[in-house]
Amino acid sequence: MSNTVTRADIGTAASEATGLAKSDVTAIGQRMFELIGEALKAGETVKLTGFGTLQVRSRAERVGRNPRTGTEHRITPRHTVIFTPSARLREALGGLTANGADAV
Template structure:
């Protein structure tokens, strides 16, 4: 499912316009992004938790030449599914 299909499904199930559904999705993703930028986690009970994971600096290898290179530390988004979501899939 892509973003447009998600907009259509939300608009149909919530009985709102596609434009309104698109605004809701954009506001939702913007809110989660800004919370993660601040270092906060976002927990949706029953669905899951969005959080930031820290990845340490490490040494990697160029697969073509075999030369070592340094990979910088970085932050990465992470999602942990909640129990209700896991149960719904099994």
């Protein structure tokens, strides 16, 4: 059994839950991801109530080290997307172990 949920899995589940055609649900989902990507590229913060917040942060230039050889190299500055889960999501995940199974 796979621990990865794909976009297709989400589309199928949403289609079954809403009764909408899978193609319609897929088109809506695709457009949502496009809009989220566009907002992040513009430097905007994306808040998904009940799920979390996506925001772009700048990473400064730093020195990295190859763990195998110990040689140092420069890591260039870059922008990265940070996800902060909502309180509701953190609470829901609080009872899960690292592998995603319910804690006993």
